[in-house]
Amino acid sequence: MDDVDTARDAPPGAAYEFDRAVAVDRTAPEIWRAEIDPGWNIGDAPNGGYLASIAVSALRRVSPHPHPFAVSTHFPSRARPGPADVRTEVIRIGRTQTMAEARLFQSDEIRLVLTATFGDLGSLDGPTVVSGTAPAIPPPEQCVKAEGGIAPEFVKRFDLRLTPETAMWAVGQPTGEARMEGWIAFADGRPADPHGLVVMCDAFPPTVFNVLRSRSWVPTIEYTVHVRRMPEDGWKQCRFTTRYLIDGYLEEDGEVWDTDGRLVALSRQLARVLTPEGGP
Amino acid sequence: MDDVDTARDAPPGAAYEFDRAVAVDRTAPEIWRAEIDPGWNIGDAPNGGYLASIAVSALRRVSPHPHPFAVSTHFPSRARPGPADVRTEVIRIGRTQTMAEARLFQSDEIRLVLTATFGDLGSLDGPTVVSGTAPAIPPPEQCVKAEGGIAPEFVKRFDLRLTPETAMWAVGQPTGEARMEGWIAFADGRPADPHGLVVMCDAFPPTVFNVLRSRSWVPTIEYTVHVRRMPEDGWKQCRFTTRYLIDGYLEEDGEVWDTDGRLVALSRQLARVLTPEGGP
Secondary structure, eight states: OHHHHHHHOOOTTOSSHHHHHTOEEEEETTEEEEEEOGGGEETTEEOHHHHHHHHHHHHHTTOSSOEEEEEEEEOSSOOOSEEEEEEEEEEEEOSSOEEEEEEEEETTEEEEEEEEEEEOGGGOOSOOEEOOOOOOOOOGGGSEEOOSTTSOGGGGGEEEEEOTTTTGGGGTOOOSSOEEEEEEEETTOOOOOHHHHHHHTTOSOOGGGGTSOTTOBOOEEEEEEEEOSOOOSSOEEEEEEOSEEETTEEEEEEEEEOTTSOEEEEEEEEEEOBOTTSOO | OHHHHHHHOOOTTOSSHHHHHTOEEEEETTEEEEEEOGGGEETTEEOHHHHHHHHHHHHHHHOSSOEEEEEEEEOSSOOOSEEEEEEEEEEEEOSSOEEEEEEEEETTEEEEEEEEEEEOGGGOOSOOEEOOOOOOOOOGGGSEEOOSTTSOGGGGGEEEEEOTTTTGGGGTOOOSSOEEEEEEEETTOOOOOHHHHHHHTTOSOOGGGGTSOTTOBOOEEEEEEEEOSOOOSSOEEEEEEOSEEETTEEEEEEEEEOTTSOEEEEEEEEEEOBOTTSOO
16 A cells, blocks of 8 residues: 555645645545645535545545546535545455545544545557537637636636537526536646546536526535546536436536547536525 | 334335345344345346345435435445345434445455435425436337346346337347337336335446447446436336447446436446457
């Protein structure tokens, strides 16, 4: 285990803000200290994909297989910025995959339970049959950059461009279709590796902002990311859709492609719409 | 905890075979003895949705909230029929939800790690906006019943009817599109409650049988089910699709509707195609 950890230690003074914000320090054999950075907040609460990325950060230190293939996260209570402890457990190391779990605590309150299967995206071998395609959307320079006064602090960590069509909710004209599309990159140019995809799949505005009032709060109950290919550098094209908002609960399905239209990740979350000011 | 357990004890001599096959007996405060029934095998291995249902069976005994809203399962090693122990852990009981975990062991080998958020489908309250629809398919009596010599033992637990189109792989004429559609009910008439949906979402033949040789083995790596509505009695209409089979790894996305076209569950799994006899 120590070999694995040594090999993967985050470089001191990591060059990119994502790596600094998800950095963990070992304080005991399976306990890691993290600092939840308020720069990744939506309102008062840290983004769920960011919290999952902290847990993945700790698991990367203990898994002999490098890449998160499937990451499942449940959020039993609401986290807040500040110190946190991550407890890791390697459940089974197999020939091609490692299964492991991480739990994130703040003052003994459990915030997150993440189970993951790690593998090596460089070693995959088998048939390929693809029918899904990246939709034709305007290039990043013709999309609408999410920024300015109303954007959550979290959004500033990215260069996030919504298609003009799906951005209209921001000016009070929701499309009526629960979909967000566009492009994303880390604001400071960090490459979108498998770890980065875990936060990117939770980075777009909620799909339901195009069918409900955008002031709703949409906390995540369960969040799964499947990383399917090693991403290349550059913009990631994203589409998030919701087909079933039922009694306040919704799925949000994400697809992420490289700029050449190759799928790199699929995500799904179960979330809940909370409209503190009354009905939608 | 004991109150919860007492209230939910499975009736002795449960009327339906699913309930008997997922029954668990408490042997210690958080340990449950199960018997993995070979009647739910695909070849030599128990079906993954069946194994997840055993774990859910134990969690139902400890969760004050009755229904599995979101169930995430990883399969670190391959189970076999016979005795198993399930260790449950209630992670957090909230006002509207309980988060809990179950692990299934055989002879100290861990087979399954399941994390779940339970709630009460009868208490949901919020907006509904639905754009997904159940596709028009032939009624069950015009579909093809999966049975006979080549069907796995597992399939006999259901009345499973594939649409004539998506059943053609079984006579050597795969459609070339990774999709399975049709109807399902428990063979003995058991109602499809939220617990039953956890196995039904893994019950259809692999989608890739319509694009690859049907002798492939398609073990599940990660499996998530979201139960979205209390199902009504009667046939469930199902659609399973795969858009991205990449280097032998695929997602299988499931939708389950009541007979009146109301969505009751969504599922997704990451699986791997193994073709023991060579390439596809």
